[in-house]
Amino acid sequence: MAKFALGDVVNSDKGRRGVVRAAYMSREGRQCYAVEKDGAMDFLEEEKLTAAPRVELAA
Numbered sequence: 001m002a003k004f005a006l007g008d009v010v011n012s013d014k015g016r017r018g019v020v021r022a023a024y025m026s027r028e029g030r031q032c033y034a035v036e037k038d039g040a041m042d043f044l045e046e047e048k049l050t051a052a053p054r055v056e057l058a059a
Helices: none
Strands: 009-012 017-025 031-037 040-045 047-049
Touching: 009 040
Parallel strands: none
Antiparallel strands: 009 017, 009 047, 017 031, 031 040
């Protein structure tokens, strides 16, 4: 089962923040994600991603 959903903001182990655009299973059976950052796509395994903290804006 996927840990992240489409549209979730995540951080990679390399310190980059992006938006999940696709979730899929690799041939080896690992959960992977396509993460968009400034129009570029990164394809990462689930264990290399963490959820980005939500920022609450003041009204």
